[in-house]
Each structure stands twice: as C-alpha cells, then as structure tokens.
Amino acid sequence: MWIGDSMSNQLIPVLSDTELHEIDREISHAPYRHAVAIDALKIVQAHRGWVSDESLKAIARHLEMSAEELDGIATFYNLIFRKPVGEKVILLCNSVTCWIKGYEKLEQQIGEHLGVTLGQTTSDNQYTFLPVTCLGACDKAPVMMVGDDLHENIDAMDLSKIFRSAKEAQA
Amino acid sequence: MNSSVLDKPLTRNVHPDKRPVNMAGYEANGGYQGLRGAMGKLSPAECLKIIQDSNLRGRGGAGFPTGMKWSFVPMENASPGHKYLICNADEMEPGTFKDRLLLECDPHQLIEGMILSAYTIQANIAYIFIRSEYLLASKLLREAIEDCYVKGYLGKNILGSDFSLDMYVHASAGRYICGEETALISSLEGKRANPRAKPPFPQVSGLWGRPTIVNNVETLCNIHHIIERGAEWFQSLGLTEDSGTKLYGVSGRVKNPGCWELPMGTPIREIIEDYAGGMEDGFKLRGFLPGGGSTDFLTNDHLDLAMDYDTIGKAGSRMGTGTMIILDDKTCPVGFVKNLVEFFARESCGFCTPCRDGLPWSAQVLDDIEQGHGREEDMITLGRQVEYIGAMGNTHCALAPGAMEPLASGLKYFREDFERHISGSACPWCDGGNH
Numbered sequence: 336m337w338i339g340d341s342m343s344n345q346l347i348p349v350l351s352d353t354e355l356h357e358i359d360r361e362i363s364h365a366p367y368r369h370a371v372a373i374d375a376l377k378i379v380q381a382h383r384g385w386v387s388d389e390s391l392k393a394i395a396r397h398l399e400m401s402a403e404e405l406d407g408i409a410t411f412y413n414l415i416f417r418k419p420v421g422e423k424v425i426l427l428c429n430s431v432t433c434w435i436k437g438y439e440k441l442e443q444q445i446g447e448h449l450g451v452t453l454g455q456t457t458s459d460n461q462y463t464f465l466p467v468t469c470l471g472a473c474d475k476a477p478v479m480m481v482g483d484d485l486h487e488n489i490d491a492m493d494l495s496k497i498f499r500s501a502k503e504a505q506a
Numbered sequence: 507m508n509s510s511v512l513d514k515p516l517t518r519n520v521h522p523d524k525r526p527v528n529m530a531g532y533e534a535n536g537g538y539q540g541l542r543g544a545m546g547k548l549s550p551a552e553c554l555k556i557i558q559d560s561n562l563r564g565r566g567g568a569g570f571p572t573g574m575k576w577s578f579v580p581m582e583n584a585s586p587g588h589k590y591l592i593c594n595a596d597e598m599e600p601g602t603f604k605d606r607l608l609l610e611c612d613p614h615q616l617i618e619g620m621i622l623s624a625y626t627i628q629a630n631i632a633y634i635f636i637r638s639e640y641l642l643a644s645k646l647l648r649e650a651i652e653d654c655y656v657k658g659y660l661g662k663n664i665l666g667s668d669f670s671l672d673m674y675v676h677a678s679a680g681r682y683i684c685g686e687e688t689a690l691i692s693s694l695e696g697k698r699a700n701p702r703a704k705p706p707f708p709q710v711s712g713l714w715g716r717p718t719i720v721n722n723v724e725t726l727c728n729i730h731h732i733i734e735r736g737a738e739w740f741q742s743l744g745l746t747e748d749s750g751t752k753l754y755g756v757s758g759r760v761k762n763p764g765c766w767e768l769p770m771g772t773p774i775r776e777i778i779e780d781y782a783g784g785m786e787d788g789f790k791l792r793g794f795l796p797g798g799g800s801t802d803f804l805t806n807d808h809l810d811l812a813m814d815y816d817t818i819g820k821a822g823s824r825m826g827t828g829t830m831i832i833l834d835d836k837t838c839p840v841g842f843v844k845n846l847v848e849f850f851a852r853e854s855c856g857f858c859t860p861c862r863d864g865l866p867w868s869a870q871v872l873d874d875i876e877q878g879h880g881r882e883e884d885m886i887t888l889g890r891q892v893e894y895i896g897a898m899g900n901t902h903c904a905l906a907p908g909a910m911e912p913l914a915s916g917l918k919y920f921r922e923d924f925e926r927h928i929s930g931s932a933c934p935w936c937d938g939g940n941h
Contacts, residue, residue: 364631364674365696366714372696373679377638411698411855412679414638426639430600431799432757434845435837468682468853469600469799470639473757473829474764483641 350393354382358397369400372408376415385416413467420463421456423482430469436476442466444491445479448498462498513743515731516724516751517767520611526646529653532614538659540730541618544625545665548733550581553626557729559737561749566594566685566722567797567826569815578709579627579717585710589629590718592694593620593726595636595643596678596685600799600849601831604753604765605723609636609643612727613650617673619729621659624671627719632673635690638680647675682853686903687720688712689855700857701903724753746771748814756782758832759789765829771812778809778830789834793919797826799846800908802915803833823915838935839920840927843912844872850909861906864895868913880928888917888924 350358357378361371375394380386386394386409395402409415416424427445429438442453445464449457456463462481472478475487486497519527519535532538544553558573579589593616597605608616616634624632636644651673654660662670681699683689688702691713712718728750732740741749748770754777755765761783768777778784778791785791793803796813802823804811811817818825833842851865868891871884894900896910917924926934 364672370696370714373693374676374696377677377679408696408698412681414678414680429845430849431842431845432601432831435758435831435834435842467639468598468680468849469602471597471603471606471637473601473603473831474755476757476763480639485639 350379350390350397351382354379355397358394369398369404372398372400372405373412373415376405376409376412380416384422385419387419391417413465416463419456421460423462424480425462425464426467426470426480427453427464428468428470428472428476428478429466430473432469432473433477438477441477441479441489441491444494448494514751514767515735515743516608516615516727516753517611519615520607524607524611526610527612527614529614529650529657532612537614538618538657540734541621541659542665544622544733545667545669550626550628553622553733556733556737557626560732560740561737562725562728562732562740563748563815564722565724565728565752565828567599567800567824569825572721572725575709575721576623576627576719578707579719580710581628585717588631588714588716589627590713590716591620591624591627591629591632592687592690592713592718592720593632593634593723594685594687594690594720595634595640595723596690597640597723598637598682598685599827599829600846601757601795602755602798602827602829603757604755604827604829606640606643607753607765608723608727609640610646613643613646614654615727615730616723617647617650617654617659619726620673621654621664621671622729622733623719623721623726625664625669627717628669629717629719630671632671633694633713634673634675635684635694636675636677637684638678644675644677651675681855682849683855683903683905686905689903690720691718698855700855701905703902744770744814746812746814747816752813752828754781754813755827755829756832757829758794759786759834759837760784760832761786771814771817773809774804774811774813774830775809777813778832785832785834789836791832792835792839793833795826795831795833795912796823797828797830799831799849800904800911801826802911803919804915805919823911836935838876838933839916839923840872840876840933841935843916844869844876846912847872847909850905854905858902858906860895860901861903861909864891865906865909867891868895868909872913875924875927876933878927878930878932880924880931882928884928885917885921885924888913892917 358375361374365371379390392402395405446452451464470478477489478487562572563569684693684699686701689699693699708718743750750770751767752770757763766781793805795801815825848869851869854861856862874880892910892914895906
C-alpha cells in the first residue's frame with residue numbers, strides 16, 4: 336500500500352501496523368514525537384533488516400520531522416544500517432585487547448572462510464561482516480557477535496562450526 | 507587474598523555459572539530490603555547525606571563524588587516539573603567488561619539502586635541507556651522492570667509512599683561517544699550524540715532541559731547497599747582513603763583474565779598476579795593501562811601501588827574504569843597505541859576540529875611509523891599533537907584528551923621502541939612477534 340507524499344510528490348510506503356504500534360508506544364512516554372527517532376529507526380530495522388530511503392521518509396513523516404534531519408541521525412549511529420545487510424551481521428571486535436589476542440588474523444580467516452572483506456555481504460546474503468567497538472568481554476578475547484550471539488575465545492578452528500550452526504539455525 | 511572475610515556486596519548474587527538472579531532469588535537474598543527500609547522512613551535529604559558521607563565516587567571512570575553530583579539537583583519547589591535519573595550502561599571503553607557482569611547476573615540490584623537514587627533526587631522518570639549489543643542484559647532488565655511494577659517497587663506510590671517512578675530501557679544504536687554523559691543525553695533525546703557545552707550541567711539542565719543525573723551501572727549498584735548498611739560500613743570496605751569495593755578487571759596476555767570485586771585500594775600486583783594469575787608463560791609485563799583505553803600507561807615500577815583514584819592519579823594516570831589492559835613484551839607498543847588512537851579517531855563525533863581532524867592525523871603518523879615509513883620529525887609531530895589535542899579546553903569534550911593519554915605516556919615510557927621503528931624502517935615485532 337502506498338500513499339502520495341504531497342511535499343516531494345513521491346510515493347512512500349506506509350509503515351506496517353506492527354511498526355506503527357511499536358513506534359507509537361515509544362512516543363507515548365516521550366515529550367515530543369521526534370524524540371523517539373532512534374527507537375523508530377531501530378524498530379523499522381528490526382522488521383526489515385535495514386532502513387531504506389523509503390522507510391526513512393515514512394518514519395520521518397510519522398515523527399513530523401524532515402527526512403534529511405532523520406538521515407543525519409541515522410547515519411551517525413553505526414548500528415543503523417542505511418544499506419541492505421545479510422540475514423545476520425557479524426560484529427568483529429577490533430579494539431585493543433582483541434588486537435593483542437590476534438583479531439587481525441581472525442579477520443583475515445573469517446574473510447577467507449566467507450569470501451568477503453569488512454563491509455561486505457556474502458553472495459548468499461547470509462552474512463554482513465563489520466567491525467565493532469570493544470564488546471565488553473575482553474577476558475574472553477578475541478570475541479565477535481554473529482546475529483544475536485556472542486562468540487568468545489574464538490579460534491580459527493571454531494569458524495566452520497560457528498557459521499555452519501548459524502546457517503542451520505537460519506534454515 | 508582472603509576471600510572468606512571479604513565483603514562483596516556487588517557480586518554476592520553472582521553465580522559461578524553467571525546465570526541471572528530473578529526477582530524471587532533476589533528477594534530471598536535480602537533484595538529490596540534497602541528500598542523497603544527507606545520508603546516512608548528516610549527523607550530524600552537523609553538518603554543524600556548517607557551517600558555523601560559514604561564518599562562513594564563515580565565508577566564510570568571520572569571518579570566524581572556521587573553525593574556531591576546529586577547535591578546540585580534543585581530540590582523541593584526550586585524546579586517544578588520532571589526530573590530524570592539515567593543509568594549509563596553504554597559500556598564501550600576499550601578493555602572494560604565490568605558492567606556487563608552486573609547487568610547480566612543481577613539486574614534487580616541495579617534497579618533497586620536506581621529507585622533509591624531517583625527517590626533521593628526526587629526524579630520521577632528513570633532510563634537505563636544500554637548499548638545495543640548487550641541483548642541479554644536488555645532483556646533481563648525489561649523483565650525485571652515489569653516484575654517491579656507488579657510488586658509495587660515501580661509505578662505510582664511505591665510501597666504506599668507518595669513517591670512515584672517510571673523506568674524505561676533505551677537500547678542505543680552504537681557509537682562510543684554516547685558514554686559521555688551530555689552526548690548520552692543528546693542521544694536519548696533522539697539526536698546525534700554530540701556532547702554539550704558545560705555549564706549548564708545536566709544536574710540543572712539535562713534531558714529535555716530538565717534536571718538530570720547520569721550515573722554508571724556500578725555506581726548505582728552500590729546505592730542500596732550503602733542506604734541499607736550505612737556510610738561507615740561502606741568506608742570500612744576500602745583499604746585506602748577511597749571507600750567501598752571496586753570491580754577490577756585484567757585482560758591481555760595473563761593466565762586468568764577476568765573481573766573481580768575487591769576492596770578499593772587493592773594493590774595492583776595482587777590483582778595481576780593473584781587474581782589474573784600473572785603473565786602467560788613466555789610473556790613478560792612491560793606496561794598496562796590501569797582503567798581502560800583512555801588512561802595513561804603505567805609500568806612494572808607501579809605494581810605495588812594501591813588501585814584507587816588518588817594513588818593512580820598521583821602516579822600520572824587515572825584509575826578510570828578499573829579494568830586493566832596489559833602490554834606484554836611480545837606486543838608492539840606502537841601498534842598498541844595505534845589501535846587505540848584509530849579507535850578514538852573513528853569514534854569522534856566530528857563536532858570539534860582537534861578531535862575530528864587531529865585524531866586521524868595522529869593515527870596516520872602512528873601508522874606510518876608502524877609500517878616502517880616513519881621519519882624522525884614524526885616524533886616531534888606526535889609530541890605537538892599530544893600537547894594541542896591532549897589539553898583539556900582545546901576540545902569540546904574529553905574524548906580527544908583521553909585518546910592522547912596512552913599516546914603521551916607511550917611516548918614517555920616506550921620512546922625507544924618508537925625510535926627503533928623509525929631508525930630501522932620496520933616494526934621490530936612484525937617478524938617473530940605478535941605484531
């Protein structure tokens with residue numbers, strides 16, 4: 336279902352009822368609508384995987400703010416994705432303790448295992464490979480997240496198991 | 507190291523297998539007694555006095571006295587309208603992994619501390635600002651908050667008193683700068699996380715222009731214990747002038763990296779050698795950052811110092827978050843500092859020039875040196891960057907000065923290693939070593 340946007344004269348998609356309900360629940364305890372900009376971006380991303388230009392415009396309209404301002408907010412935060420990502424996002428910690436414990440080698444090994452480099456998505460659309468700030472598990476370095484799961488004390492031997500089980504869970 | 511007589515209030519509910527404590531388990535172990543004891547019996551002013559007398563200092567890194575911070579909040583009718591309490595659970599300082607333990611193992615301890623803190627400053631809305639990646643903690647906190655509403659610990663007229671409080675979990679969307687308290691407030695308002703000029707301080711004009719207190723997870727977890735057992739008890743826990751216990755951590759090439767609650771002021775050597783098990787076989791300690799990525803290096807000469815705010819401050823560093831990162835002899839100090847400066851360059855919010863342009867320049871110079879393309883004048887350039895970027899007052903917030911701390915102290919303690927990279931046109935650790 337599409338509606339016309341009178342200001343830009345473009346068609347923008349309507350957010351789903353579920354998305355609107357979740358965003359409105361945040362608005363209910365906020366002093367003004369665009370105070371929930373980040374929550375709204377995260378809600379839509381949780382449903383759609385990423386925030387497209389069309390989604391961004393629809394959120395901005397619902398929050399009564401400009402799409403440009405909302406995009407300025409969206410692009411500030413590294414965990415709001417303005418490009419499509421794979422089914423699961425790999426967040427590899429590249430902060431100092433993981434560096435001491437060899438994340439650079441691990442980055443190379445993961446890249447070879449999946450055929451991607453940081454910033455890329457695998458050809459089967461399963462994984463997007465990204466770096467992340469210290470994950471707060473430095474006693475178990477090196478660490479990474481794959482989707483919602485934290486993997487600790489990672490060894491190259493673990494990789495086929497981690498990515499196979501992640502794929503199986505997906506299937 | 508006699509743990510049998512050691513009182514460990516913050517981690518007493520932490521199971522060896524790290525499974526979380528629910529409402530029933532928390533109450534069975536005396537939970538919410540501090541809240542029950544205070545509601546209707548202690549006034550907000552009396553609670554504030556206890557926290558001030560306890561000498562509790564902020565556990566997020568700066569060590570500012572918590573009671574003093576709270577005392578700046580306008581009370582009574584001085585500022586009618588909402589006031590806010592925010593828990594900073596945006597743990598992202600490189601090498602820091604202490605708040606995760608408290609959040610994942612004992613969420614109710616934080617919530618009880620937050621209710622009492624909100625009562626003290628008479629805030630009626632509280633937020634837990636938590637980093638996006640702490641998914642388990644977010645889920646546990648949301649469940650715990652729901653349970654508290656059912657029990658009457660949150661909501662209208664808590665335990666029959668005239669105090670009401672609503673609490674929300676806000677999961678963030680990334681960026682280290684959100685941990686800076688005014689940036690956190692900007693982010694919670696739904697904006698880019700740019701820090702704000704101070705004054706006005708958040709205690710007077712914070713979230714949505716209203717009086718706001720932002721405290722770290724570990725700080726807030728202490729509150730109900732102090733209210734329940736008193737300021738003197740809390741002071742007696744510390745081995746030095748600083749009060750209480752502290753979650754200390756060690757990561758890097760040690761035998762048993764981890765996080766332990768110990769008396770404030772425990773000697774560094776005891777933490778590294780007894781608790782972290784000393785260095786891994788074949789590795790020697792060359793230096794360490796005492797409290798996260800934005801603290802100055804200390805060395806073997808400092809191992810017998812007490813780990814507290816003042817002692818570490820006098821030694822030329824900061825206790826910061828209390829989680830140490832160890833530099834071993836097989837890890838390149840230039841690479842170590844480069845990783846940190848690159849981190850801070852990436853995490854700059856971009857608002858002020860010394861940080862936005864200065865940090866990438868520092869990272870570039872360090873990369874040149876690490877890659878074997880360094881020139882002698884690079885050492886002068888790095889020294890100037892430390893001087894200009896590192897000076898508080900040249901930047902909008904403390905991020906860039908924090909980035910300069912490991913660089914400045916790295917140049918001081920490991921200068922020869924920097925110079926060897928330049929004179930030899932190569933990293934001495936790249937062959938045979940780790941990096």
